[in-house]
Amino acid sequence: MERSIETQVSQAVDAWLRWLPRWEPATHRGRVAPCRRCIGSPVLSAAGLGADVPHGVQHGLSTRVKTIVDHAVAEYTARNLPLLQTELDQQAARNRARSYRPTEGLEPEFDGLPMDPDPVPGAPFLFTIGGLAEEVDAAIPALPPLSDEAKAALRQEIGLADDYANMIGREVCAVLLHHRLRIQAAVAQYVEPQIAAMLEELTRSLDAPFDPNPDPGPGLTEP
Numbered sequence: 001m002e003r004s005i006e007t008q009v010s011q012a013v014d015a016w017l018r019w020l021p022r023w024e025p026a027t028h029r030g031r032v033a034p035c036r037r038c039i040g041s042p043v044l045s046a047a048g049l050g051a052d053v054p055h056g057v058q059h060g061l062s063t064r065v066k067t068i069v070d071h072a073v074a075e076y077t078a079r080n081l082p083l084l085q086t087e088l089d090q091q092a093a094r095n096r097a098r099s100y101r102p103t104e105g106l107e108p109e110f111d112g113l114p115m116d117p118d119p120v121p122g123a124p125f126l127f128t129i130g131g132l133a134e135e136v137d138a139a140i141p142a143l144p145p146l147s148d149e150a151k152a153a154l155r156q157e158i159g160l161a162d163d164y165a166n167m168i169g170r171e172v173c174a175v176l177l178h179h180r181l182r183i184q185a186a187v188a189q190y191v192e193p194q195i196a197a198m199l200e201e202l203t204r205s206l207d208a209p210f211d212p213n214p215d216p217g218p219g220l221t222e223p
């Protein structure tokens, strides 16, 4: 039997809580572009993970929850929307024909993130992961075009799938409200101390920029 949405959300929060102690602030230059999955996400506001929480922490949860919604919509489509299902099957077959699929099988913390770092002006990359994937895509034949009637019918089914996704999304958010306290407790335990330590370190290095005998302290010896 299919697990209820309530159970699935609870298990997704459990998995995120197991991962959170391993979270560390990013040491590399952050992305400039905001993440489309996390910015303004109703899932994250239901979970109480606001914009003051680092993106990596948000992304691990929003992706796990998105998987639940995607799965529910896939089941609904398979049962009720034959045209959309056929279209998805054809696209899936086309995907399987690709020899290089860098966006598949990633951990939730990395899924949906840009594959390549922001380019640095004047220093082009020799190659990018996105570029390699595009080259592979170009070698695969496109799907046959649809008639106007088929397109209209397909659009209608896509609308129904969207409505269903919104309904499941609202259900997921309602369930997440019940998990806010343990989510916030975990952020207070594992995330906030690391951010406070980073800010303190920054303040200290700004206070004494020309100290002739600096005390490197933990974590300051890295270049």
Ligand SMILES: [Zn+2]
Pocket: 035, 036, 037, 038, 039, 055, 058, 059, 062
């Ligand atoms: Zn994100």
